[in-house]
Amino acid sequence: MWFLTSSSESISQFIATKGPLPHTYEDFWEMVIQYHCPVIVMLTRLVDNYKTAKCGDYFRAExxxxxxxxxxxxxxxxxxxNTSLVLRNLEVSYKESDKAxxxxxxxxxxxxxxxxVPKDTVAVREILKRVYQxxxxxxxxxxxxSAGIGRTxxxxxxxxxxxxxxxxxMSALDLANTITIFRSQRVGLVQTMEQYFFCYKAIVDELEDLISECND
Incomplete structure (x- = not known):
């Protein structure tokens, strides 16, 4: 578990972590409760196309x-x-607790x-819009x-x-500095040049959409 922090209270703080595995499920949910985490963003499948396990099933309780x-x-x-996001509203609690x-x-x-990286930025930007609420x-x-580095x-x-x-x-425009700061808190974040370029593309796409909405 690694905290990615920002200087402003109006900006989201993150806990960047590896995908939970069976022996860490309880610890993971303990972390969520203790730090009052209202959102979990999961950027992986349970099993990849090569049948390799990437993350444990810590969340499905349908x-x-x-x-x-x-x-x-x-x-x-x-x-x-329609952008392939799977949304769940989960309720987590201690068994013996009287708290809601x-x-x-x-x-x-x-x-x-x-x-x-994804083929386009639409789904990633939909995540942003939902989490911003x-x-x-x-x-x-x-x-x-899975590893909690590249996609995370x-x-x-x-x-x-x-x-x-x-x-x-506007200091946010210095993307290299942002990644450097994040890497000082979690080594290796943003693994590839392709992922680095994807950051720019998603940011530009979202800002262009916002400008277009303002003009309409």
Whole structure:
């Protein structure tokens, strides 16, 4: 688990982590509860095209409640968007607790290839729009892929940059500096040149859309 922090309270904080595996499911959900994480962004499939396990099934509870040690997980609703995002509203709680369950938005984007980039930026930018609706003061956003470096770092860079630009922080335009700061907190974030270029493309696409909306 690595915190990716920003200087402003109006900007999302992130917890960048590896994809949970069976022996870490309980620890993962303990982290979500302890840090009051309202959103989990999952940028991987459970198994890749070569039948290699990339992440454990820590989140699916459509067939009924699931227990992870002292923690209980329930799926309240699930939907798939036309951009291949799978959205779930999860409730997580301690079994013996009298407190109300904690609501967590789980956003999975299974079509993002390992070490690569999506064919376009539409789905990634839809994730941004959904996560932006969650107040930043609720808690950090959990972001993970498989290793928690390439896709995770790429998403966090895009999210952070656009959010800072929208509040008037023009230092966000220095993308190399943003990645350098993130890498000082989590080594290796944004693994490939292709992912670096994808950051720029997603940022430009989103800003162009926002300008177009303002002009309409």
């Amino acid at each position: 067939d009924g409640p699931r227990d992870f040690g002292n923690i209980c997980l329930v799926t309240k609703w699930m939907e798939t968007t 369950p904690m609501s967590v938005l789980h956003v999975q984007y299974p079509e993002w290839p390992d070490h690569g 969650v107040p930043t003061n609720l808690g950090p956003v959990v972001v993970h892929c 770092g790429t998403y966090c860079t895009i999210h952070n940059t656009i959010q800072r630009i929208l509040v008037g922080d």
